[in-house]
Amino acid sequence: MKRPTRECAPPNSHRHPIMTSLYGFVKRLYLAFNPPAPEAPTESPLRFGILGAAGIAPAALIYPVKNHPDAVVKAVAARDQGRADAFAKKHGIPKAYSGPGAYQKLLNDPEIDVVYNPLPNGLHYEWTMKALAAGKHVLLEKPSANTAEETRKMFAFAQEKRLVLLEAFHYRFHPATRRLKEIVDSGEIGTLTKIEASLAIPSGFVKDGDIRMVYDLGGGVMMDMGCYTLSMSRYLSGAEPTKVISAKADTLPKFPQIDIGCTATLAFPAVGGSTGLAEGLTASLDVHFRLPPGFGFVPQWPKVYARVTGTRGSAEFVGPWIYHQITVESSEEEGGPLRKRTEQRYGNLGWTTYRYQLEALIDKLRGRDPEHWFDAQDSIANMEWIEAIYKETGLGSRPPSTAEVPQATGT
Numbered sequence: 238m239k240r241p242t243r244e245c246a247p248p249n250s251h252r253h254p255i256m257t258s259l260y261g262f263v264k265r266l267y268l269a270f271n272p273p274a275p276e277a278p279t280e281s282p283l284r285f286g287i288l289g290a291a292g293i294a295p296a297a298l299i300y301p302v303k304n305h306p307d308a309v310v311k312a313v314a315a316r317d318q319g320r321a322d323a324f325a326k327k328h329g330i331p332k333a334y335s336g337p338g339a340y341q342k343l344l345n346d347p348e349i350d351v352v353y354n355p356l357p358n359g360l361h362y363e364w365t366m367k368a369l370a371a372g373k374h375v376l377l378e379k380p381s382a383n384t385a386e387e388t389r390k391m392f393a394f395a396q397e398k399r400l401v402l403l404e405a406f407h408y409r410f411h412p413a414t415r416r417l418k419e420i421v422d423s424g425e426i427g428t429l430t431k432i433e434a435s436l437a438i439p440s441g442f443v444k445d446g447d448i449r450m451v452y453d454l455g456g457g458v459m460m461d462m463g464c465y466t467l468s469m470s471r472y473l474s475g476a477e478p479t480k481v482i483s484a485k486a487d488t489l490p491k492f493p494q495i496d497i498g499c500t501a502t503l504a505f506p507a508v509g510g511s512t513g514l515a516e517g518l519t520a521s522l523d524v525h526f527r528l529p530p531g532f533g534f535v536p537q538w539p540k541v542y543a544r545v546t547g548t549r550g551s552a553e554f555v556g557p558w559i560y561h562q563i564t565v566e567s568s569e570e571e572g573g574p575l576r577k578r579t580e581q582r583y584g585n586l587g588w589t590t591y592r593y594q595l596e597a598l599i600d601k602l603r604g605r606d607p608e609h610w611f612d613a614q615d616s617i618a619n620m621e622w623i624e625a626i627y628k629e630t631g632l633g634s635r636p637p638s639t640a641e642v643p644q645a646t647g648t
């Protein structure tokens with residue numbers, strides 16, 4: 238059963254458009270952090286356990302769950318007791334496991350149905366395999382692992398155990414992303430010639446001690462933000478790249494294996510998508526988590542966009558966590574006059590990308606057809622191309638896990 242869709246655009250024609258969008262933004266922001274309780278909660282909701290008191294866990298899982306009628310967060314596990322207890326108390330989570338065996342204790346808990354794995358990338362494989370071995374479904378943070386081989390093994394094991402494993406590419410589940418794809422696939426902008434995707438934030442956010450700066454933990458910006466730009470490019474083209482044309486990493490002397498910035502250009506085949514791809518379609522990825530300040534002191538504005546150019550126009554997408562805009566410029570014929578419009582597709586009131594992702598996951602777990610889903614091969618291909626990009630930069634793949642873990646038979 239689908240819950241009713243309430244459009245987010247406020248019915249307030251008396252407001253100025255700028256006030257309307259500001260009002261809408263503030264409202265969505267408020268609701269993202271203070272979601273209303275569901276109207277009709279189920280009696281036996283799916284019970285989530287969180288591995289690690291991770292920074293992303295509240296936004297990605299805890300707040301969305303508060304608004305879902307068929308999900309609860311039952312436990313968190315953290316290495317440090319104070320941290321586990323404080324996190325559980327803050328978020329109203331009934332159980333907190335702590336100490337060296339905390340993660341395994343959570344996995345052994347029969348009251349947990351689904352494990353959320355927001356551990357550092359280099360620990361994704363180990364703890365996903367252990368969670369699957371314990372019979373739990375897994376919502377796994379992006380990027381899925383340090384290597385494609387690990388991703389392959391995780392999905393093979395999930396399949397063997399008949400468990401659901403989903404890489405948390407939350408942006409894919411939002412109606413705005415799918416609207417963008419619909420525009421591209423409709424042929425409105427013609428045959429695709431170029432995709433540009435960028436995610437970059439100014440310096441100051443990713444500190445030296447961050448997990449993103451540790452090679453063994455799967456650090457590096459192509460892993461962290463690059464995985465989105467690559468995933469988006471593959472999604473929009475409807476095809477897999479054929480080769481990495483070029484890739485260049487920006488490093489620091491004290492972190493020689495960590496790309497704080499990375500640019501890459503990939504080639505795509507001449508066929509793909511529903512409109513066909515132009516010979517020579519390329520995707521350019523541009524990611525950075527320490528954009529240097531302009532003139533040495535002016536922080537650079539974050540870059541969060543994907544732009545698709547075709548033979549009859551372009552579509553530019555900004556967002557979509559709680560804000561997005563799709564700007565389309567297209568003409569009736571090649572070289573004709575361009576008409577411009579913007580679109581916004583917020584969908585259900587206050588639903589973030591993470592809330593849409595949760596909806597799809599619960600639908601899948603309950604045997605319903607989610608509005609959107611993506612399969613194992615999608616996650617595997619994304620890791621393959623991340624590794625290919627790292628190879629081209631000269632930095633190489635992030636190291637595979639050395640943990641002894643249960644495996645699917647025959648792998």
Ligand SMILES: NC(=O)C1=CN([C@@H]2O[C@H](COP(=O)(O)OP(=O)(O)OC[C@H]3O[C@@H](n4cnc5c(N)ncnc54)[C@H](OP(=O)(O)O)[C@@H]3O)[C@@H](O)[C@H]2O)C=CC1
Nearest residue numbers: 289290291292293314315316355356357358378379380448
């Ligand atoms: N979907 C999204 O929008 C986002 C996804 N992410 C992804 O989520 C994951 C976590 O990111 P984020 O929440 O920012 O990271 P944090 O550093 O905030 O959390 C990582 C957690 O990993 C645990 N951990 C276990 N071993 C280690 C170790 N050796 N070193 C450091 N931490 C360890 C810690 O748990 P403990 O509490 O037990 O100490 C910590 O809580 C990454 O895979 C990242 O790519 C991140 C941000 C946004």
Ligand SMILES: O=C1OC[C@@H](O)[C@H](O)[C@H]1O
Nearest residue numbers: 379438443449461462526
């Ligand atoms: O969504 C995101 O934005 C910031 C990143 O550092 C993070 O890991 C990523 O998932």
